[in-house]
Amino acid sequence: MDEQEANNKASRAEFALGDSEDEYRPDVQESCITPANIPCLFSRVDSSDLIFHTPKQAKIYGKYLFGDVLGEGSYGKVKEVLDTSSLCRRAVKIMKKRKLKRIPNGEINVDKEIRLLRKLGNENIIELVDVMYNTEKQKLYMVLEFCVANLQEMLDSSIDKKFPDWQAHRYFVQLADGLEYLHCQRVVHKDIKPSNLLLTSGGTLKITDLGVAEELDLFTNDDICFTSQGSPAFQPPEIANGDESFSGFKVDIWSAGVTLFNFTTGKYPFEGDNIYKLFENIGKGVFQLPKELDEQLADLLNQMLLYDANKRISINQIKCHSWYCRKHCELQDFIQIPGNNETNDPHRGMTVIQFLEELHGRNNDLGSEAEKPPSTLVFMKDSYPVSEVKTLRAHVPPPGDQPSLLHENKQNVSPAKQQSTARSVTNERLTLPLDKKGRKSSRFKSVCDVS
Amino acid sequence: MTNNLTISEFNLIQVVGRSCFSPTSVYLSKRRKSSKLCAIRATDLESCSLLSLAYIQHELVVSRSFCHPNVLIHENAFVDCRNLYVVTEMMTFGSCSDLIEAHFKYGLDETVISHILKGILKALQYIHQLGFIHRNVKASHILLSDNGVVKLCGHRNVITFLSKEYRIQKVYDFPKHDSMLLPWLSPEVLKQDMEGYTSQSDIYSLGITACELANGHAPFTDMPCTQMLLEKLNGTVPCLLDETTVPPTEDPSSPENNEQQMVSRSRKFSPNFHKFVFSCLQFQPSSRPTASEALCDLFIEQTILTPIDLAEKLKPLVPITSFNPDKDLLPSIDIKVLEDKIASVNLTDVSWDFDVTG
Structure with missing residues (x-):
């Protein structure tokens, strides 16, 4: 502020000497100081003022108004958006081509996920609403149904990292329904885990992230798969042992079993300090069920986590299991969805409101500052050209370059997660820590236009 | 069936x-x-x-x-x-929006509105008791007949509190396929957050409908829907347009002085009506009256004291059935037959004779 003071004083003096012959009156002179008669090129503005006064710029792409980031993964970000014609909340998964190239099978997986989601339609599977491709920015937008939370978040927010049995049952029933549907559509999900299970505000579970899913051939008579890219802690022994081929459906059963184990005990059946130890433990197939566990639940878990995939329980048998069919007493308190940490909103309301204020509060001209793509770039669900994704596929690295399943990116593990290595391995595929950019203490803002 | x-x-x-x-x-x-x-x-x-x-x-x-x-x-x-x-x-008078479109461009008479809203509140009371939310209350879904009966229709967005296994306290579904409906939706429906909404959101829609019937147009229909969302979430409460809410302008030639404003300034709705609309349009669902409570509102109760002749009040509009003077609509002639008859008239054969003297 000293510089500004000095500037003001200098110009004041100049004023008193030159143009005006009036006596020196600070109040009048203050009001005369405008950029036009001050020969200064820049002045200092404190960052605290700047952040407070400059609103974030509203961004519109197609008919979607962008809000806050909901999650971040190796492929890019997931943001909340608002459909400006129906006012429906949506989530958009933004994928940068540059980033996808760096992920093993990245582009193939995205292509496959879009193809699968467009085909599927079930209450417990996430709905793909729209796909947009921005050639200029090399970004792919997948507009999805909006979900308020994922189950991992809810588990993390609870005291002992688990759900009461009746709540776990409510989710497990929906998971089984979703899996049954997927398997009927010859789709193996391969990455069932709490963080891939989302909840709508109405409490409906949605299976998401079909990035590593596999669609079985229409004419095969079994469910044999050869590859898996799922999260290590949820992999069955046949994959941990490196079997060449295995039953795909039974992989999902096992992962669902680990998920149910996690829901009800707050722990994982198999842990390990690193991925090798973890796979060694899974390969042995020995795990401990807590003694206080419900008898029927223990039986179901034992059957789902059966070492021999052939003897492992099937989805139909699960649906006939006594724990599944039983009515559960609502004795313990329901674990609620935690509020939004960033905005401190207990109801996780719309985050686009701040941008709406910018669009309508200041000037009533919608989209004046918004980024609007040429209309030809926007592809609705039904007119989405496959060729656009095909171009993505052409740049996939040759098969030889694909790193094996056993890669651990330790450098990406945040300090908080290093405390429990088992957890970090669990979430390895999905969550990468945010690298938040520190703000500079002050910025310089040009006040006068030199030209 | x-x-x-x-x-x-x-x-x-x-x-x-x-x-x-x-x-x-x-x-x-x-x-x-x-x-x-x-x-x-x-x-x-x-x-x-x-x-x-x-x-x-x-x-x-x-x-x-x-x-x-x-x-x-x-x-x-x-x-x-x-x-x-x-x-x-x-329903011989058609929907309320038909009435507005046909003649009552700047709104219906207050007594008629209270009669209509009473009928709709009774319908909502019944629907809410059954555990349903209508979610589609608007003038175009309110039908009137010449004997004064009011009926609510347009049940396509009805949602129930009774889920598969248990009775739920709140619902969260957003009617995403019906963008025409947006101006009538309550803030809590539009918010789509974890708070959810209850049957009280129908009362908000009823409040908007009351404005629609009185003003001749629904509030928030003159702006982009994103702005409507912002206004509603910021707690803007629409009101009835009359001399108490539309301030007079000194300059008679100002563009603000349009017909709507003129009409608005020349009428006065009762304070009870204003209060009723204001209470229905409260931001907090719990501050709004329930359908049963609203039925006891002074504005609604006045209908008991002064029963109205709807057909009389809606003049010059007449029920659709009265176009045919002899009540029995086209007794023997089919529309088809009429059409054929009209088609058979040969206009080219007609020769005009202007000689009136002869």
Whole structure:
């Protein structure tokens, strides 16, 4: 502020000497100081003022108004958006081509996920609403149904990292329904885990992230798969042992079993300090069920986590299991969805409101500052050209370059997660820590236009 | 419904309305056997999208589970050829938005509004008691007949509190396929957050409808829907336009001084009406009266003291059935026959004779 003071004083003096012959009156002179008669090129503005006064710029792409980031993964970000014609909340998964190239099978997986989601339609599977491709920015937008939370978040927010049995049952029933549907559509999900299970505000579970899913051939008579890219802690022994081929459906059963184990005990059946130890433990197939566990639940878990995939329980048998069919007493308190940490909103309301204020509060001209793509770039669900994704596929690295399943990116593990290595391995595929950019203490803002 | 009705048993007299949501036309019709008038909604199933088909089916199922004098219920539904026909009672004055469009451009009379809202509140009280939320209360879904009966229709967005296994306290579903409806939706429905909403959101829609009936247009319809969302979430409460709410302007030539403003400034709604609308449009759902409470509101209760003759109040508009002077609509002549007759008139043969003296 000293510089500004000095500037003001200098110009004041100049004023008193030159143009005006009036006596020196600070109040009048203050009001005369405008950029036009001050020969200064820049002045200092404190960052605290700047952040407070400059609103974030509203961004519109197609008919979607962008809000806050909901999650971040190796492929890019997931943001909340608002459909400006129906006012429906949506989530958009933004994928940068540059980033996808760096992920093993990245582009193939995205292509496959879009193809699968467009085909599927079930209450417990996430709905793909729209796909947009921005050639200029090399970004792919997948507009999805909006979900308020994922189950991992809810588990993390609870005291002992688990759900009461009746709540776990409510989710497990929906998971089984979703899996049954997927398997009927010859789709193996391969990455069932709490963080891939989302909840709508109405409490409906949605299976998401079909990035590593596999669609079985229409004419095969079994469910044999050869590859898996799922999260290590949820992999069955046949994959941990490196079997060449295995039953795909039974992989999902096992992962669902680990998920149910996690829901009800707050722990994982198999842990390990690193991925090798973890796979060694899974390969042995020995795990401990807590003694206080419900008898029927223990039986179901034992059957789902059966070492021999052939003897492992099937989805139909699960649906006939006594724990599944039983009515559960609502004795313990329901674990609620935690509020939004960033905005401190207990109801996780719309985050686009701040941008709406910018669009309508200041000037009533919608989209004046918004980024609007040429209309030809926007592809609705039904007119989405496959060729656009095909171009993505052409740049996939040759098969030889694909790193094996056993890669651990330790450098990406945040300090908080290093405390429990088992957890970090669990979430390895999905969550990468945010690298938040520190703000500079002050910025310089040009006040006068030199030209 | 195991009846073997066919459309040949009905005489479709004329189209009285169309749906903006599906390829549906509403016909004024008459049952051939009993000569009883009825309305028939004919939907072309071939050109109907799967989505609107699902909504139509939902509407029929819901309509079947209702039974109340203020709720429009279908008497029959059948498929003939490629059309679905839904037979309902004929509401001779049509919908309230028809009335506004036809004559009451700047709104209906206050006594008429209180009569209409009373009927709709009774319907909502009944629907809410059953554990449903209507979610589609607006002037175009309020039907009137010449004997003064008010009925609520448009049940396609009805949602229930009764889920598969347990009764839920709140619902969260957003009617995402019906963007026409947005101005009538309550802030809590639009918010789509974890708070959810209850039957109180219908009371908000009723408040908006009250403004629509009184002002001649629904609030928030003159702006982009994103701005409407912002206004509602910021707690803007719409009001009735009259001399107390529209300030007079000194300059008579100002562009603000349009017809709407002139009309608004020259009328005065009762304070009870203002209060009623204000209470229905509260931001907090719990601050709004329930349907039962609203029925005891002074504004609604005044209808008991002064019963009105609806047909008289709606003049110069007349019921659709009164266009034919001899009450019995086109007794023997079919529309088809008439059309043929008109087609057979040969205009070129007519030679004009202007000689009046001869």
